[in-house]
Structure formats: C-alpha cells, structure tokens
Amino acid sequence: MTTDERRKEIISILKKNTEPITGTELSKKFGVSRQVIVQDIAVIRAEGYNILATSNGYLIPTIDEKKRNIQTIVCSHDRYDQIEEELTIMVDMGAKVLDVIVDHPVYGEIRSSLMIGSRMDIEDFMEKVKKSSAQPLSALTGGEHIHTIEVPNDRAYEKIIRKLKEKGYFINE
Incomplete structure (x- = not known):
C-alpha cells in the first residue's frame, strides 16, 4: 500500500x-x-x-452544526476528584463535553478537545490524567477553565448549571 x-x-x-x-x-x-x-x-x-x-x-466530526445545542460553562476547582465529579455531572445530564479552554495571561486561549460523552469516557480520561505526570490545563489558571458542551436541550443545561453551582464549581460569567 x-x-x-x-x-x-x-x-x-x-x-x-x-x-x-x-x-x-x-x-x-x-x-x-x-x-x-x-x-x-x-x-x-x-x-x-x-x-x-x-x-x-x-x-472527524459529522454532526450538523445547526441542530446542535452548544453551550459554554465557566468552572473552577483544583483537585482530580473534582474534575471527575464535574465531568460526571455533565454527562449524567446528557451532555457531551467537547473541550476544555483556559485563558492564559501570556498565551491567550488554550483549547484541548475532550469529546467525553459517557462515564466510560470519564474513566478512561481520568486514568490517563492520573497515570501522567502532567497537570490539567486548569492548573495554568488557578483552576479556572471553560468547557464547551453539547446538551440535548435547555432543560438539561439548566440542570447542569444548578448542580455545578451546588458543588461550588460554576463561576458566573
């Protein structure tokens, strides 16, 4: 070949x-x-x-962008168990976590694709995070970060926000 x-x-x-x-x-x-x-x-x-x-x-993403309900959420936390809990809250409400973004004071926006849509994806991601010696992107900004998520509907988005607020992870923009 x-x-x-x-x-x-x-x-x-x-x-x-x-x-x-x-x-x-x-x-x-x-x-x-x-x-x-x-x-x-x-x-x-x-x-x-x-x-x-x-x-x-x-x-290669194949979804029709016009039909997607894409939202952003600004969060902050600083422990690995909180990363896992935050991701679990979102996927349990039907969201797919598309990426994580930090706004670095020197380099500007740094974005990394995640594509996490299930608890199994979270397990795999957390295993990689824990096995590596690398810090999460949010370590560059004191724990503050943004997620782009795809949600099935506005009701699911509102529930995600409510639950993240309860846990103290959500930051009002």
Whole structure:
C-alpha cells in the first residue's frame, strides 16, 4: 500500500466511525509506526480535513452544526476528584463535553478537545490524567477553565448549571 492509499483509507475509516480511533489502532491496521500515523494525520489536516485529536483518538466530526445545542460553562476547582465529579455531572445530564479552554495571561486561549460523552469516557480520561505526570490545563489558571458542551436541550443545561453551582464549581460569567 502506498502512502497516498494509506492516507485515503485513514480518511475513509475516520469518516465511517462516530467514535475516536487511536493512532496505535491505525498503526497496527496499516503495519506502520504510530509516528507515521501522526504524520499522516498532519498531512490530511493540511489537505483541509477537520480531524480532532481527542484523548481517546482521532475523529472527524459529522454532526450538523445547526441542530446542535452548544453551550459554554465557566468552572473552577483544583483537585482530580473534582474534575471527575464535574465531568460526571455533565454527562449524567446528557451532555457531551467537547473541550476544555483556559485563558492564559501570556498565551491567550488554550483549547484541548475532550469529546467525553459517557462515564466510560470519564474513566478512561481520568486514568490517563492520573497515570501522567502532567497537570490539567486548569492548573495554568488557578483552576479556572471553560468547557464547551453539547446538551440535548435547555432543560438539561439548566440542570447542569444548578448542580455545578451546588458543588461550588460554576463561576458566573
């Protein structure tokens, strides 16, 4: 298989799947190193494909933006158990946590895709956080951060806000 054929197949795989696929999975499928896949993804992005790199792998979003109920929430906390509790509150109310954003005083907005939509996603994410020596992005801003979330309806969003306020995580903008 040529490099171009592999890249076309990667695009096809990502378009067909609604769940993220790791670079390791792709490297095994094509018999190449994970680094080759990372380079392939960079080239594919340069060709204009919107590929998200989430903590669970690569994904090409396919949802009609007009039909989505996208909201932002500003929160603050400083412990790992609070990260997990905050994410659990949101997904238990039907939200998908799309990303986390911090407003760094020097570098400006720093955003990282999360794509967390279930308790299993939270477990996987928290396992990665705890195993790494890296601090969460919110450590750069004293715990303050923003999440972009997709909610099924306004009622779910209001419930999320109410519960985050009860826990002391929500910051009024």
